[in-house]
Amino acid sequence: MSTVLEFRHVSASYAGARILQDVSFAIEEGETVGLVGRNGAGKSTTLLSVYGVPQVTGEILVAGKPLRGGAHVPTSRGVSLVPQGKRIFSNLTVEENILLGRASRRHGSWTLDAVYDLFPNLARGKGRPGTSLSGGEQQMLAIARSLMSEPALLMLDEPTEGLAPVIIDAIVEALMEIQSRGTALLLVEQHIGMIQKVAQRYLALRSGQLVGEGAVSQLEDRAVQELIAL
């Protein structure tokens, strides 16, 4: 099995303030990993480190090779981020927003038809402005856009934040479908239930340090819950 993303002794800071400290982990092809921890633990910073948003030391490897260069590099090598806040463009239609994801196109099976099969609501609203969709549909749109780059690893930053339970169920189902096609997922979520449904393994951050990792079944353990203060 090969590694899609690896952090080796990664530290990250914003304007000299250290946020992540000596974080090391690896994500294998096709697996789903939940990244948990309380507010401010450094979960988003971990995802953004792949794009060089904070200042990073240590080594980040994508598909086994060290990452260097511009922000497009992770995407062209198979890592895509669905950011917190979705970043849907209001001046573009739903379909135009989806097609933006093709900028770094690799070979694969995520065509427009395939993402419309996954999210039929997007097909029905494809001519509408992206931001006219509901919050849940905009989240689906952000996921669809990322899939167009044919990621080997899709990273999602709190994809269910602020969504109703019925929409969360639809997102869970879609993530399971994406997973069944062999895409690895790195999922930042406050909803532990969501991680338990979708992920096989968890990584726990506290104050910028990796303080635990293991099978998701261990998230029930009192000791683990106390560690990450869920």
Ligand SMILES: Nc1ncnc2c1ncn2[C@@H]1O[C@H](COP(=O)(O)OP(=O)(O)OP(=O)(O)O)[C@@H](O)[C@H]1O
């Ligand atoms: N652009 C930035 N400049 C300076 N500090 C930042 C910046 N972004 C995040 N931080 C700080 O880094 C720390 C970690 O934030 P981060 O967003 O990674 O945490 P998180 O675990 O994702 O939390 P949340 O669940 O609240 O999103 C916080 O103290 C935050 O204030």
